[in-house]
Amino acid sequence: MNRRVVITGLGSITAGGHGAVGLRQTLRQGRPLLSNIERFNGHASGTRDAGQVQDFKVREWMKPMLARQMDRGTHFAFAAFQLCLQDAGIETQDIEPLRTGIMLGNAIGGMDFGESQMYAQRMFGPQGVSTYQAIAWFYAAAIGQISIGLGIKGYSKAFVADRISSLNALGQAFRVVQEGRADLCLTGGCEAPLVPFVYHAMECSGRLSASRYLPFDHDGDGFLLGEGACFLAFEEYEHAVERGATIYGEVLGYASTTDPTVGNYELSSAEDLARAVSLATDQAGGGAIDLVAADGCGRAADDLEEIAALKMALGNDFSGAAWTAPKATVGELYGAGNAVQAATAALALRHQETYPLVCGNNTMDLPFAAEADDAELQRALIVGRANGGMNAALVLGTCPAAI
Amino acid sequence: MKQQQQRRVVVTGIGAVSAGGIGVEALWQAVQEGRSLGREMDHFDMAGYKTWIGAYLDHEVLREGRHGIEPGDEARWDRSTLLGLVAAREAFSQLGLEGVEATRCGCCVGTAIGGVGHMEEMFYDSILPEDDLDEDEPPDYVRLKNDIQMDWLHGYLCSTTSLEIARLHGLRGPVSCVSTGCTAGVDAIGFAIEAIRRGDADLMVTGATEAPITPVSLTAFDRIDAVSRRNNRPDKASRPFDRDRDGFLIAEGAGILVLEERQSALRRGAPILGELVGFGTNCNAHHMTGIDANGLLLAKSMELALEDAGIPAADIDYINAHGSSTPQNDRAETSAYKLIFGERAYQIPISSTKSIIGHPLGAASALELVVCVESIRKGWVHPTANLENDDEACDLDYVPGQGREHAMSWIISNASGFSGLHSAVILEKGAAQ
Numbered sequence: 001m002n003r004r005v006v007i008t009g010l011g012s013i014t015a016g017g018h019g020a021v022g023l024r025q026t027l028r029q030g031r032p033l034l035s036n037i038e039r040f041n042g043h044a045s046g047t048r049d050a051g052q053v054q055d056f057k058v059r060e061w062m063k064p065m066l067a068r069q070m071d072r073g074t075h076f077a078f079a080a081f082q083l084c085l086q087d088a089g090i091e092t093q094d095i096e097p098l099r100t101g102i103m104l105g106n107a108i109g110g111m112d113f114g115e116s117q118m119y120a121q122r123m124f125g126p127q128g129v130s131t132y133q134a135i136a137w138f139y140a141a142a143i144g145q146i147s148i149g150l151g152i153k154g155y156s157k158a159f160v161a162d163r164i165s166s167l168n169a170l171g172q173a174f175r176v177v178q179e180g181r182a183d184l185c186l187t188g189g190c191e192a193p194l195v196p197f198v199y200h201a202m203e204c205s206g207r208l209s210a211s212r213y214l215p216f217d218h219d220g221d222g223f224l225l226g227e228g229a230c231f232l233a234f235e236e237y238e239h240a241v242e243r244g245a246t247i248y249g250e251v252l253g254y255a256s257t258t259d260p261t262v263g264n265y266e267l268s269s270a271e272d273l274a275r276a277v278s279l280a281t282d283q284a285g286g287g288a289i290d291l292v293a294a295d296g297c298g299r300a301a302d303d304l305e306e307i308a309a310l311k312m313a314l315g316n317d318f319s320g321a322a323w324t325a326p327k328a329t330v331g332e333l334y335g336a337g338n339a340v341q342a343a344t345a346a347l348a349l350r351h352q353e354t355y356p357l358v359c360g361n362n363t364m365d366l367p368f369a370a371e372a373d374d375a376e377l378q379r380a381l382i383v384g385r386a387n388g389g390m391n392a393a394l395v396l397g398t399c400p401a402a403i
Numbered sequence: 404m405k406q407q408q409q410r411r412v413v414v415t416g417i418g419a420v421s422a423g424g425i426g427v428e429a430l431w432q433a434v435q436e437g438r439s440l441g442r443e444m445d446h447f448d449m450a451g452y453k454t455w456i457g458a459y460l461d462h463e464v465l466r467e468g469r470h471g472i473e474p475g476d477e478a479r480w481d482r483s484t485l486l487g488l489v490a491a492r493e494a495f496s497q498l499g500l501e502g503v504e505a506t507r508c509g510c511c512v513g514t515a516i517g518g519v520g521h522m523e524e525m526f527y528d529s530i531l532p533e534d535d536l537d538e539d540e541p542p543d544y545v546r547l548k549n550d551i552q553m554d555w556l557h558g559y560l561c562s563t564t565s566l567e568i569a570r571l572h573g574l575r576g577p578v579s580c581v582s583t584g585c586t587a588g589v590d591a592i593g594f595a596i597e598a599i600r601r602g603d604a605d606l607m608v609t610g611a612t613e614a615p616i617t618p619v620s621l622t623a624f625d626r627i628d629a630v631s632r633r634n635n636r637p638d639k640a641s642r643p644f645d646r647d648r649d650g651f652l653i654a655e656g657a658g659i660l661v662l663e664e665r666q667s668a669l670r671r672g673a674p675i676l677g678e679l680v681g682f683g684t685n686c687n688a689h690h691m692t693g694i695d696a697n698g699l700l701l702a703k704s705m706e707l708a709l710e711d712a713g714i715p716a717a718d719i720d721y722i723n724a725h726g727s728s729t730p731q732n733d734r735a736e737t738s739a740y741k742l743i744f745g746e747r748a749y750q751i752p753i754s755s756t757k758s759i760i761g762h763p764l765g766a767a768s769a770l771e772l773v774v775c776v777e778s779i780r781k782g783w784v785h786p787t788a789n790l791e792n793d794d795e796a797c798d799l800d801y802v803p804g805q806g807r808e809h810a811m812s813w814i815i816s817n818a819s820g821f822s823g824l825h826s827a828v829i830l831e832k833g834a835a836q
Contacts, residue, residue: 069691098685098703107560118526118619125451126622134623135691135821138516139561139582144822147688153700156686156824157590160517160561160582168579175597197526201556255603256577257506260570264557272575275506387557388566390578 005177006399007346008245009088009186009233011080014330014340015051015226019083023230023330023340024347028372030356032213032329034224039194048208050194051226051331062149069132070145071110076229077142077190078149084186084231085150089245097153101182102143103173104158105166105189107335110137112195142190154182163295164256165189165335166230167384167392170342171254173234174394178251183239188343189336190229199225205265205387207297213332214360215296215325216303216368223298226331230339232346237399249349250399252379253283259389267302268389270309277313277381280393284379288317289395291348291380293341296325297332300364306383307366322375323366324348328358338384342394345380349398352377411680412599413833415673416661417773418493418610420486421760422458422654425470426493430770431777434759434785437806441637441652441761446616454630456637457616458654458761465489480558480567481518486657486766487564487612488571494608494659495572502671503663509576509604510565512659513591513611515584515765515820517561520617525555564612568659576604585727585820586684587611587765588658589828592772593682595662596828605667610769612657624653627692631728641762642789643726643755644733644797651727654761658769660776677776680714680813681829683707689823694731698739704825705743705817712813712829716743719751719829720811721784723771724801725819726755727762732819734796741799752802752809758788768818772828775814779832784809 011019015033016026026033034049053076058067061079070078081102085092113136120128135141140158147156155176159168166189173187193202202208202225209222240247257276259268267273281289292310296303311318326344327337348354354375357368377398384392419426422440423433433440440458449455465482467474470489477485491512500508557563562580569578577598581590588611595607615621624630631640631650641652668675685707687700694701709716724736740748756771763770778784783806790803817827 097688114619115526117622118523119530121619121622122527122530126618126625127451129622129626131626133619134627134629137623138584138821140584140820140822140824141691143583143686143824144691147686147823148691151688153685153688153703155684157594157684158582159579161565161579162560162562164579165562172594175601179597179601197529200529201525201559204554205556256509256579258509258566258569258575258578260566260573260575260578264554275575386562388563388570390562390566 002178003180004237005174005234005251006237006240007232007248008235008240009084010343010346011084011087012228012230012343013053013056013076013080014228015053016330020087023343026329027326027344027355030329030358032358034331037194040196049224053228069136071113071136071141071192073110073190073192074142074145078146080229080231081146081186084233088233092150095151097151099154099183100152101154101176101185102146102152102156103169103185103187104143105169105335106139106158106191107160107162107165108191108193108198109139110141111198112192113137115195115197161390162386163334163337164384164386164390164392167338167394170394171256171392174251174254177234177236183236185234186231187234188231188339191334191336192227193225193334194227207265209298213298213328215298215328216364216366217360218300218362218364219360220298220300220303223332226333228333230336230343232342247399248346249396252397253280253395255279256392262389265387267385268391270305270312273309273385273391274312276391276393277310280395284395287379289314289321289379289381290377291345292321292323293345293380293382294323294325295383295385297385322354323368324355325357338382341382345382345396349377349380349396410600410602411665411678412596412662413665413668413678414660414676414776415663415668416494416496417676417776418490418659419770419773420490421656421770422460423760425464425489427773434756434774435806437759437786437788439638439641439759439788441640443637444616447618452621452625454625454632454634456634456640458652459616480563481521482614483514483517483612484564484567486614487512488567490657490659491568491608494661496673498671498673503606503667505573506575507605508574509598510569510574510578510608511581511591511594512565512568512609513581513587513765514561514613515587516615516620518559518563519620520614521558522555523617523619568608583824584822585764585767586818586824586826588767588769589818589826590684592828593684593826596679596682599662599664605664607662608659609662610659611765613763613766614655615653615764616655621653639789641728641758643728643758643787644794644801645790646792646794648728648730648733650729652761654763656760656763656766656770658766658773660772675833677779677833678831679828680831681708681712683711684826687823687825692821694735694819696735698735698742701735701819701825702739702742705815705827708815708827708829714813718813719815721809721814722751722753723775723814723816724753724755725817726757728757737797737799748799752784752800754785754802755787771816775816775830779811779814779830782808782810
C-alpha cells in the first residue's frame with residue numbers, strides 16, 4: 001500500500017553555481033570547477049584544489065544576526081533549501097508545517113565555526129567562546145535553523161555516515177513520504193570541509209588526490225573536496241499532481257548494506273556493494289538501468305571495484321547504461337556528495353540527456369559521453385560508498401504521467 | 404489495528420553504561436536507589452567554567468583489559484565509541500546472530516556530538532602551546548606538526564560507533580547514525596523500528612552513546628547557561644520538576660537495544676523483553692534551544708507515536724519523561740502531558756531518569772528506554788530524585804522520594820532537544836513466548 005514518491009524540485013549551492021539551472025549548466029559543460037583553496041590564504045601548506053562556492057552572499061538569504069549563529073555549511077543549506085522550494089514552486093506560506101520534513105546528510109558538522117571557537121578557547125579560556133557554539137556545531141543545526149526559518153514542523157532528521165550521509169537521508173525521506181508520515185520532504189546534504197584542520201584530517205585519511213580528481217581513470221589517486229549544499233524535494237505523487245508540480249522523476253528503490261571486514265579508510269568489496277544495488281533495483285521492480293550516477297571516488301582500484309559491483313548486480317543490463325560521475329566537476333561534497341549525484345540523475349531524467357565525464361588520459365573502458373547529449377533514459381541509479389565499507393543505492397525513474 | 408498488518412518489532416537485548424556503572428543491573432540499581440549521581444568533575448582544568456559538576460563513570464572502570472577493551476582502543480576511538488561497544492556487548496544475547504542472516508542485520512546507534520572529544524585532543528595536540536599562539540594568525544596544522552598522524556576522521560565521525568559494532572558482530576545490513584542532538588537515542592530507535600517493519604532488516608542494534616565531558620563540549624553548554632550551577636551540591640543539581648531547578652547535569656553513557664522482527668526472534672528463541680509499537684517525531688520550528696511553553700508540538704510528537712501504535716492515550720500507564728531539569732523544559736513537558744492525557748495526566752506516574760544519571764545528551768533517551776524495559780518487566784517505577792519543592796507549573800505525579808510498584812502494559816518515553824526536535828516511543832509489555 002506504499003504511496004508513490006516523486007521529485008518535484010532541486011536546489012543547490014556548489015562550485016557549479018546556484019540552483020538547478022546552474023548545476024545543469026555545469027554538468028553539461030563537464031569541466032571541473034576546482035581551484036586553489038582561497039580561504040586558506042596561503043596557509044595549510046600543500047593544499048590543493050577544491051570546489052569552492054563562488055558569488056555567495058549570506059545576507060541575500062538571511063539577516064546578519066542569524067548568519068552569525070550559523071556555520072558556513074548551514075548557510076549553504078539554508079540557501080539551497082530555499083532554492084529547492086522555489087524550484088518546486090512552493091511558497092513559504094503554502095508549506096503544510098506538520099506534513100513537511102527535512103532530511104539532511106552531513107558528515108563533519110559545523111567545523112568552520114567550531115575550529116575558530118576551539119582556537120578561541122585555547123587563547124582566552126571557556127568564556128572567550130561564542131555563545132552560539134552550542135547551536136552552530138552540531139549535526140542537526142541546519143535542520144533547526146531551516147525549520148525555524150520556514151516554519152517546518154514535520155519528520156526531520158540528520159544522518160551522519162561518512163560519504164553516504166546524504167544518501168541515507170534521501171533513503172529515509174523516500175520511506176517517510178512513501179509510508180505516509182510526510183507529504184513533502186526536502187532532502188539532501190550540506191558540507192563545509194574547507195577548514196584547515198578538517199582538510200588536513202582528510203589528507204591524513206589518504207582519500208584525497210595529490211593532483212586531479214579523475215574518476216574512473218587508471219591513473220586516478222583520489223578525490224578532491226567540494227563545499228556546498230544540495231536538496232531535492234521528495235513529494236507524494238497525488239500531492240504533487242494536485243498542485244500541478246513539475247516532476248523530475250520518481251523515486252523507486254533504496255537500500256543500504258555494509259562490508260564489516262574492511263579498514264577505516266577502505267571501501268566495501270564489490271560483492272557487498274552489488275548487494276545494495278540489487279536490493280534497490282529489485283525494489284524498483286527490476287528493469288534496465290539507463291544511467292549510473294556513480295560514486296567515482298577517483299582512486300583507480302576502488303573505481304574498478306565499483307564497475308565490478310555494477311556488472312555483478314546489473315548482469316546483462318550493465319552494458320546498456322550510460323555513466324556519469326558528477327562530483328568531479330564540483331568536488332566531493334563528502335556528507336552531501338550523494339545528493340549532488342541524485343540531483344544530476346534527476347536532471348538527466350527530466351531533460352532526457354547525459355552529461356560528459358571529467359576525463360584524464362587513461363579513462364577506463366566505460367560508455368562515458370564526451371559531450372552532453374540527448375538520450376532516452378528510463379531509470380537511473382545513484383551509488384554511494386563510504387569509508388569503513390558502508391554502501392547505499394538509490395533508483396530513480398521517469399514518472400510516466402509526467403512525460 | 405495497524406500493528407497486525409505489519410511486521411512487529413520486539414526488544415531481545417539491552418545493554419547500558421551509565422554513571423551508575425557498567426551494565427543494565429548497575430543502571431537499575433542506581434534508579435532503584437533513586438539518588439542523583441552528580442559529583443564534581445576532574446577530567447580537565449575546570450578553571451574558567453561556571454559549572455564543574457557532572458555524572459560519569461569512575462575513571463578506572465573503562466580501561467584496557469576490562470569489558471572487552473583491547474590495547475590501543477582508547478587512543479583509536481572516541482570515548483563515546485568505547486561506551487557504545489561495551490553496552491552493545493551486553494545487549495547481544497548469547498545467541499548472537501545465530502539463526503539470522505548477517506545480511507539481514509544492521510546497526511543505527513545515535514549520538515548528539517559523537518567523537519568531539521577525540522577530535523579536540525587531536526586539535527590541541529596539533530597547535531602551538533598557548534604562549535606561542537597569535538590571535539590574528541590562525542595555525543597551519545600541516546606546517547606545525549606534520550609528523551602527527553592525525554587519524555581523527557574515523558574517531559570523530561558519529562557513525563563510527565555503529566560501524567565498530569557492525570564490525571565486531573559481523574553485521575552486513577544497513578549501518579548508519581542518526582545525529583539529532585538530544586533526541587538522537589529515540590530517533591535512532593525509531594529508524595530501527597521502521598527498518599524492521601518494512602523489511603530492510605530482521606535485526607537492528609540501536610540506541611545511542613555519548614561522552615560529552617570534554618573541554619569544548621562543556622564550554623558550549625556552560626556558555627548558554629544550559630547546565631546547572633549548583634556546584635556546591637552536585638548531588639542536588641539535577642532536580643527535574645522541582646521549583647529550584649536551574650539546568651541539566653551533563654553526563655556520559657550509552658544505552659543499546661537489540662531489536663528484532665518478532666517472528667524471527669520467536670523462531671530463533673531470542674528472549675522477548677518487550678515490544679516497540681509506536682514512534683512519533685516532529686519539530687517545533689520555535690527556537691534553537693527553547694521550547695514553546697504550552698507544549699503543543701511536544702504533545703503532537705506523542706500523539707503521532709500513539710497513532711502509530713494504534714492505541715488510545717488512555718492505555719498509557721507510565722511516562723518516562725525527558726525531564727531535563729531546565730526551567731522551561733519541565734514546564735512545557737507538564738503542559739504537553741495535560742494536553743494529551745487530560746485529567747488522567749494526574750493519575751499517570753512520571754519519572755525522570757535524568758534526575759539520577761544526569762543528562763547524557765543523545766544517549767539519555769536510549770538509556771531511558773532501557774530503564775523502561777526493566778520497569779515494565781518488573782512492574783516497578785523509579786522515583787524522580789531531588790523533587791523537594793513544589794512548582795505550581797509542574798503539578799503532576801512525578802514519583803517523588805520513593806519508587807513504587809506499578810503494573811504497566813504500555814509506557815511512553817519522550818525526548819526533546821536543540822533544533823526544536825521532539826520524539827516519542829511506545830513500549831508494550833511483551834507477551835510471554
